[in-house]
Amino acid sequence: MTVRVGVIGAGWIGQEHIRRLTHTVTGARVTAVTDIDAARAQDAAAPVDARVLPDGAALIASAEVDAVLVTSWGPTHAEHVLNAIAAGKPVFCEKPLATTAEDCLRIVEAETAHGRRLVQVGFMRRYDTGYRQMKKVIDSGRIGEPLIVHCAHRNPAVPESYTSAMAALDTAVHEVDVLRWLLDDEIVSAQVLTPRATSRRFAHLKDPQIMLFETARGVRIDLEVFVNCQYGYDIQCETVGEEGLVRLPDPAAVGVRTAASHSTEVLTDWVGRFRDAFDTEFREWIAGVAAGDAPTGPSAWDGYAATVITAATAEALECGHVVATDLKPRPAFYGGTA
Numbered sequence: 001m002t003v004r005v006g007v008i009g010a011g012w013i014g015q016e017h018i019r020r021l022t023h024t025v026t027g028a029r030v031t032a033v034t035d036i037d038a039a040r041a042q043d044a045a046a047p048v049d050a051r052v053l054p055d056g057a058a059l060i061a062s063a064e065v066d067a068v069l070v071t072s073w074g075p076t077h078a079e080h081v082l083n084a085i086a087a088g089k090p091v092f093c094e095k096p097l098a099t100t101a102e103d104c105l106r107i108v109e110a111e112t113a114h115g116r117r118l119v120q121v122g123f124m125r126r127y128d129t130g131y132r133q134m135k136k137v138i139d140s141g142r143i144g145e146p147l148i149v150h151c152a153h154r155n156p157a158v159p160e161s162y163t164s165a166m167a168a169l170d171t172a173v174h175e176v177d178v179l180r181w182l183l184d185d186e187i188v189s190a191q192v193l194t195p196r197a198t199s200r201r202f203a204h205l206k207d208p209q210i211m212l213f214e215t216a217r218g219v220r221i222d223l224e225v226f227v228n229c230q231y232g233y234d235i236q237c238e239t240v241g242e243e244g245l246v247r248l249p250d251p252a253a254v255g256v257r258t259a260a261s262h263s264t265e266v267l268t269d270w271v272g273r274f275r276d277a278f279d280t281e282f283r284e285w286i287a288g289v290a291a292g293d294a295p296t297g298p299s300a301w302d303g304y305a306a307t308v309i310t311a312a313t314a315e316a317l318e319c320g321h322v323v324a325t326d327l328k329p330r331p332a333f334y335g336g337t338a
């Protein structure tokens with residue numbers, strides 16, 4: 001069966017995923033595209049022979065759409081995801097699931113009432129080979145109980161529209177998700193320290209930031225978010241356990257020795273760094289939809305947790321104190337005990 005996908009939002013990542021679904025993933029075809037910018041929708045739809053539909057509601061209702069991909073702006077996600085659940089169609093939503101805890105909970109309630117998982121959230125790091133290897137090592141017990149995690153998330157530069165709160169909401173959100181999954185633990189509090197600011201930033205921005213998280217089992221996480229680091233796109237993660245440590249590998253790159261130096265290239269953006277992870281994420285999602293299986297990737301509950309934890313982190317930046325995340329108990333529908 002070919003899964004016919006409708007795409008809502010044909011911007012940067014929407015276009016990336018349209019290309020991916022068309023040229024990389026087998027068993028999928030993009031049949032419909034919509035964007036509030038009609039010209040952009042047309043430009044994205046034409047090369048893949050997809051139909052342009054007037055809005056998200058029309059796309060979700062279309063008989064030519066089996067599954068929905070939401071890649072519009074964050075504040076619009078909840079409406080599209082809720083419409084897809086009402087239509088009983090599988091929906092893949094790029095992060096964030098929604099921008100408020102209330103909207104995330106509306107999605108959780110709607111999916112629970114539907115009685116079967118339909119929603120997957122686009123946290124692609126869970127599909128990265130290095131993170132998957134780290135998880136295997138942690139789960140095997142080889143490094144003993146995890147105690148501390150050291151992370152860095154560095155972007156070369158960000159535009160003027162990027163705000164200090166986005167360091168948590170837009171950037172650290174990836175670590176928040178992948179660490180909850182890696183450690184199989186919940187983040188219970190957040191704190192943010194602001195070192196001396198880099199001169200290579202727009203004046204309104206607090207950059208870099210050091211985020212400190214604590215999990216329910218007492219693991220401490222430090223995360224440097226530095227979005228004007230200049231030198232490249234660099235993701236680091238090291239988990240220290242009672243009997244050893246495991247470190248995320250850097251992407252494979254040839255070593256060059258010349259003129260009395262040894263160097264390897266550092267990537268410059270997330271598109272290249274996580275290309276393989278995005279490919280695997282979409283291959284697995286499409287295979288599941290084609291087989292009629294419920295999604296196994298990041299759930300609406302994970303989307304809710306990420307939104308709540310990153311909001312608490314942004315609040316911690318503002319107030320300078322430790323902020324409790326105060327997550328609701330995980331419902332049984334999502335593997336919890338509540």
Ligand SMILES: NC(=O)c1ccc[n+]([C@@H]2O[C@H](COP(=O)([O-])OP(=O)(O)OC[C@H]3O[C@@H](n4cnc5c(N)ncnc54)[C@H](O)[C@@H]3O)[C@@H](O)[C@H]2O)c1
Binds near residue numbers: 008095096123
């Ligand atoms: N997983 C990742 O690493 C990753 C990377 C980049 C972006 N994202 C997420 O993907 C989403 C899109 O980001 P982007 O960088 O592509 O943004 P973008 O601004 O390039 O594209 C968004 C597009 O959505 C359209 N749009 C907005 N509201 C709409 C609506 N209601 N209906 C139809 N179209 C609508 C806009 O016109 C625009 O073309 C964001 O939520 C972002 O956080 C995820």
Ligand SMILES: O[C@H]1[C@H](O)[C@@H](O)[C@H](O)[C@@H](O)[C@H]1O
Binds near residue numbers: 170174227270
């Ligand atoms: O939306 C992007 C994307 O999620 C990247 O993976 C992250 O490194 C950036 O900081 C963020 O702005």
